[in-house]
Amino acid sequence: MGLSLVSILHAAEFGAIPDPYIGNWAGTLKSKTKEAPVHASVIAYKNRYEVTLRTEPDTRKPAIVVFNGKVQMDQLVLEQDPSPAIPVQQNERASNAVRWSGQAKGDEMTGAFTAGETSAFSLKRIPFQPSPTLGDKAPVGALVLFDGKHINAWESKQASADAIQWIVTESGALEVVSQRAGKRNKQDLRTKENFGDYRLHLEFKLAHKPEATGQGRSNSGIIHLGVYETQILDSFGLYGRDNECGGIYKTREPDRNVGYPAGLWQTYDIEFKAPRFSGEGKKTADARMSVRLNGALIHHDVTVPNPTGGGKETARGPIVLQDHGNPVQFRNIWAVKLD
Numbered sequence: 263m264g265l266s267l268v269s270i271l272h273a274a275e276f277g278a279i280p281d282p283y284i285g286n287w288a289g290t291l292k293s294k295t296k297e298a299p300v301h302a303s304v305i306a307y308k309n310r311y312e313v314t315l316r317t318e319p320d321t322r323k324p325a326i327v328v329f330n331g332k333v334q335m336d337q338l339v340l341e342q343d344p345s346p347a348i349p350v351q352q353n354e355r356a357s358n359a360v361r362w363s364g365q366a367k368g369d370e371m372t373g374a375f376t377a378g379e380t381s382a383f384s385l386k387r388i389p390f391q392p393s394p395t396l397g398d399k400a401p402v403g404a405l406v407l408f409d410g411k412h413i414n415a416w417e418s419k420q421a422s423a424d425a426i427q428w429i430v431t432e433s434g435a436l437e438v439v440s441q442r443a444g445k446r447n448k449q450d451l452r453t454k455e456n457f458g459d460y461r462l463h464l465e466f467k468l469a470h471k472p473e474a475t476g477q478g479r480s481n482s483g484i485i486h487l488g489v490y491e492t493q494i495l496d497s498f499g500l501y502g503r504d505n506e507c508g509g510i511y512k513t514r515e516p517d518r519n520v521g522y523p524a525g526l527w528q529t530y531d532i533e534f535k536a537p538r539f540s541g542e543g544k545k546t547a548d549a550r551m552s553v554r555l556n557g558a559l560i561h562h563d564v565t566v567p568n569p570t571g572g573g574k575e576t577a578r579g580p581i582v583l584q585d586h587g588n589p590v591q592f593r594n595i596w597a598v599k600l601d
Contacts, residue, residue, distance in 0.1 A: 276392045279525045280470045281306050283331070283338050284498070286319060287371050289385030300326070302371060302385055303499035304338075306472040313340055313366075314348055314499065315383070321519045322501055325350045327362045327375070340364035340373060390522055393529040393556040398463055400596035407453060407581070408595040410434030419450035419488075419582055426451065428585075435467065435591040438482065438583075446587070452488065452580035458536040459600040462486075462581065467591045468496045468524035480524055481586035483511065486534050487579030489569035490549055494590060498523040508555045511570040516553070516560035527593075528556050533600070536577050545575065 279285060287302040301319045305312045311331030316323045328346035331338045342362040364373020369387040374380055400406050407415045413436065418424040427439045427449055441447055468480035479496040486492070490510070497506035502519030504512055522528050531554040538547035553561040569575060583592060 275397060275527065276390075277467055277526045279390075279523050281472075281523075281525075283311055283366055284523045285390065286388045287366075287385040288319070288388050289371070289383060291381060291383045293379060293381035300383055300385065304331070304366070305499040307475065308473040311338060312343075312499070313338075313364075313371075314346075321499060324348075327360075329362065329364065331366070337365050337367040340366070340371075390526055392527070395463065395529045395531050395554070395557055396465065396527060397594065398529075398531075400463070401598060404596045404598045405455060406596045408436050408592065410593060413451075415453055415455065416451040416583075417454055419452040419580075420448065424449070431591065435593045436583075436595075437591045438585050438589050440585050440587045440589075448585050448587075450485075450582050450585050452582045454580075456578045456580055457487065457534075457597065457599065458578045460534055461598045461600060462530070462532045462534065463594065463596050464530045464532075464592060465527050465594045466494055466530070467527050467593075468494070469589045469591075470524040471496065471588065477505065477586075478588075480588045480590055481584075482588060482590040483584040483586070484530060484532070485571075485582035485584060486532075486551070487536060487549070487576060488582050489571070489573035489575060489579070490534075490551070490566050491570045491584070492530065492532060492551075492553060494584075495521075496524050497521055508553070508560045510551070510553075510561060510564070510566060513566055513568075513570050514561065514564055516555065517562075518558070518560060520556050520558040520560060522556060530555060531557075536579075536601075537575050539577055549575070 283304050284306050291298045291300045300315055302315050313329040313331045315326040325348045328343045328348050329340035330343050331340050360375055360377045362375040371385040374382050427442050429437050431437055471479050482494040483491040493509045493511050495507045498521050502516050504515045507521035508516030533552045535550040537545055537549045540546050549566040552563050
């Protein structure tokens with residue numbers, strides 16, 4: 263595929279990060295005697311950036327150093343955080359006595375640190391790649407739940423007779439709308455169809471909310487059978503907890519954090535198996551699910567023993583898209599029944 267076609271695909275189908283610094287970076291740490299790989303993740307918050315250097319791209323590895331970043335003129339100036347929330351490796355390169363500084367401009371990040379001798383680091387931005395399942399077409403026999411135009415498969419969870427206040431954008435995305443007549447009005451959407459076992463494909467894009475933290479950063483979720491939630495959140499660069507993107511809410515952390523920043527289209531591919539019940543209504547087997555986020559397997563046939571946010575377990579139920587007060591967008595939603 264030619265570069266021009268890749269660029270067109272990126273702009274039209276994958277989206278773009280609405281910030282010049284957010285993302286992953288990779289390069290080397292160099293001293294007079296040795297050279298080692300280094301990776302950085304950059305997260306935007308209100309009036310500052312958090313820049314974390316690690317030996318590996320895995321966000322669960324200890325940090326070498328954490329910077330506070332501030333934009334000055336045309337670059338991001340990095341100053342060592344004296345009390346980072348992320349654990350920092352205490353070694354000869356990153357002890358309390360070592361002082362770090364740096365800057366990022368364009369696609370390059372450079373800086374220096376002193377640990378007996380002055381050494382340097384140099385990194386370049388790593389572009390995100392679209393999920394391998396982005397744009398996957400519904401197979402024959404699948405139920406198309408949203409095709410970019412029609413929302414006939416959905417109804418308000420709060421009151422099925424209510425009109426749907428979510429909107430379909432000009433680009434063909436279904437966007438959460440949390441207000442009606444200028445007032446907060448929570449409206450989750452649920453499928454009119456009930457499901458048991460199924461395979462779900464869904465694409466979502468997070469809203470950019472640097473002023474928010476934690477659960478306020480573009481929160482939503484997919485709630486299977488109305489009671490088991492797979493979390494949606496802007497938790498790029500974080501550890502990857504059970505209440506962050508990819509987590510089975512309050513039940514299980516993803517095996518790794520593979521969430522993208524806001525502005526890029528992401529994919530969930532989920533195989534869900536409903537709980538089983540005896541003829542007397544006693545549960546005989548827990549719900550189970552396998553989850554791929556952006557093509558990466560993060561839960562493999564794991565047990566979900568209880569509802570993740572309350573409610574009653576049943577053998578069949580709707581798929582619910584959560585309104586958590588953030589304008590998250592969805593597209594290309596389809597499901598294949600497996601029972």
